[in-house]
Amino acid sequence: MKRLLLIFGCLLWLFASSCISDDNGNDTVVIGEKYISEIITEVFNSADVQTGYRIKTYENNRPILDANYNMDSLRTSFSEWTYSNNKLESHVSYINSNTIVWWGTDIEYDLFDRIKFFYTYGDMTQRESYFRYNSDNTITKASIDVSSDVANDTIYNTYYLNENGLIYNEDLYQIEWIYDDDNNLISKLGPGENFTTNFSYDDITNPPEDFPVYDNGIFGTYSNNSILFGNRIFATTNEASLAPKFMIEIDYSNSNYQWVWTFDNQNYPLTLVKYYNDASSSYSSRLESKYHYD
Numbered sequence: 400m401k402r403l404l405l406i407f408g409c410l411l412w413l414f415a416s417s418c419i420s421d422d423n424g425n426d427t428v429v430i431g432e433k434y435i436s437e438i439i440t441e442v443f444n445s446a447d448v449q450t451g452y453r454i455k456t457y458e459n460n461r462p463i464l465d466a467n468y469n470m471d472s473l474r475t476s477f478s479e480w481t482y483s484n485n486k487l488e489s490h491v492s493y494i495n496s497n498t499i500v501w502w503g504t505d506i507e508y509d510l511f512d513r514i515k516f517f518y519t520y521g522d523m524t525q526r527e528s529y530f531r532y533n534s535d536n537t538i539t540k541a542s543i544d545v546s547s548d549v550a551n552d553t554i555y556n557t558y559y560l561n562e563n564g565l566i567y568n569e570d571l572y573q574i575e576w577i578y579d580d581d582n583n584l585i586s587k588l589g590p591g592e593n594f595t596t597n598f599s600y601d602d603i604t605n606p607p608e609d610f611p612v613y614d615n616g617i618f619g620t621y622s623n624n625s626i627l628f629g630n631r632i633f634a635t636t637n638e639a640s641l642a643p644k645f646m647i648e649i650d651y652s653n654s655n656y657q658w659v660w661t662f663d664n665q666n667y668p669l670t671l672v673k674y675y676n677d678a679s680s681s682y683s684s685r686l687e688s689k690y691h692y693d
Contacts (some may be wrong), residue, residue: 433667433692434460435611440688447685451475460611476501486512486619492521506628512619514627530627536560538627558627565639566626576626581642596651600644604666612643653679667692 440453449470456464466477478492491503502521509515509532519526525546531539538558556571563582568575574589587596606612618624622639645668649656657674673686 432607432609433665436691436693438688438690440686443685443687445681445683460609461617462614480617482617487617494522504628506618508619512621512624514618514621514624517628536564538566538623540627558623560623563639564622566623578639581644582622582639583642583644584639594652596649598646599648601647601660602644604645604660604662606643606645607666610643610667612645615640615643653677 435457437457438453438455440455441449442451442453444450451467451469453465453467455462455466461480461482463480464477467475469475474495476492476494478490480487481489486508487506489503489505492501493499494501500521502519502524504517504519506514507516513530513532515530517528519528523546525544526542527545528540528542531541533539536559538560540556540558542554542556544552544554554571556569558566559568561567561578563578565578565582566576567578572590573592574587576584577586577588579585583598583600585598587598588594615625618628645658645660647658647660649658655674655676655678659672659674660668661670663669668690670690671686671688673688674683675685676683
């Protein structure tokens with residue numbers, strides 16, 4: 400009898416395990432954390448014709464390679480990321496498969512994970528940028544054009560921190576950042592008076608804990624690094640967020656971006672379709688991405 404009960408228990412455990420891994424119409428439910436292995440994106444133009452595709456490869460949930468291909472499967476451009484001590488150390492973009500550098504940068508950090516220096520190079524560009532973190536809740540940046548023949552060709556900028564220690568304003572380009580109560584970026588005002596970018600999020604589907612919604616975290620633990628690196632607004636908008644959300648819309652001047660997601664039972668993304676429309680030029684495009692996990 401005991402043997403029959405043991406066999407029955409084993410069969411019941413196997414049945415339960417198979418139910419957990421069955422396809423439920425969305426995707427396989429996996430207990431535990433999932434890591435992105437790659438994102439494959441198909442690119443469509445205004446005429447709804449596919450013009451190419453992209454393969455973005457990840458390691459430990461961080462991007463390491465992003466390659467663009469034409470419809471003949473020839474690589475037309477690519478970017479590489481390298482890391483040190485869990486922080487982005489260098490990023491290089493090449494304009495074609497012959498490894499001609501279009502844009503690259505090398506980054507150094509201080510003991511508090513804050514960017515203290517980066518060197519930018521590429522086509523017609525060689526700049527050194529230095530940062531000083533001041534006691535009055537400001538950050539000073541000095542950017543030197545080391546390729547210029549003009550002596551002391553340096554651009555200065557000052558960033559201002561709010562009560563949460565996040566950048567909310569800067570002098571040079573007259574840009575202001577506005578956050579919600581969870582530190583999600585909801586508006587970016589500037590550069591100048593006539594440019595405003597508004598961000599909308601999915602308030603229902605919450606990302607899994609520590610999931611890199613927009614490649615956030617590649618610059619380490621200091622939340623302002625992505626802004627200091629280049630006023631980036633599309634890739635790491637939730638880096639400072641206390642409760643990250645999936646973005647669903649971006650409005651910028653005459654341009655509109657709409658993001659449509661699908662998820663598995665643990666709220667890991669399965670697909671993402673990005674629609675872009677420019678009202679001033681009637682140009683539009685569509686990117687259809689599929690997420691793959693380890």
